[in-house]
Amino acid sequence: MNVYSLFGERLLNCRMPFPANRRERHRLLRRADILRAAEHVFALKGYHKATVQDIAKEAQYATGTVYLYFTDKDELYMSIVEEKLGHLLLLVKEKLARTKNALEKIELIIYEDLSFFEENQDFFRIFISEESRWSAKSKFSKSQIGLKYKEYCTELIKEAQEQNLIRRDLEPKQISDMLGSMVTSFIFDLVQSNSREKIDLKNMASIMLDMFLNGAKKK
16 A cells, blocks of 8 residues: 555545545545656656656646646655655654653664665655755755654654653754764665665664664763
8 A cells, every 4th residue: 555545545534634625635635646646657767757747647637737736747756755754754653652762762763764765765766866865865854744754853862861861961953863864874875775685674773773872872
């Protein structure tokens, strides 16, 4: 089940606010149709070769209908990225609500990040291959959902400090940025790699947390 069919299921099951207006419901579902079609076309043709006309045809809408929702191909692509990251944030929040220990939460979020990007690496490889490594990272981190995700991670670091599990002489955002850079660099290398070798992600998450704590644990 992809992000957009999941969105439809949540909408229909009222697990997210259900728009009272029928027109708004149709608008949201039509937008999901377009994003689903766009992901398929981008995966098939790559970013540069794909056209808005290709996406409209795949979605079985008029090209003008696509432009009612998205100004251009770049906005369409970044909307897919944001939808995927939004789904990751929702998933992480649901899973982290089951534990109280902040370090367990940090290890879990590392694991979920690695798993998410491994499962979606074909899609993200398209994006990274079209952009420079640092330009791609910048777009991720500056996107609306990217900023929300960073804020959430910063709150986890603050929680770990309050539980006296990591050092408190640094700002939570500083520590969160350090951890985020380490994880993101590994993820970008994973996505850019042509290797299909399976990685023990649970073990890798434990290793990353251990490396992080060696530099961040309180003195």
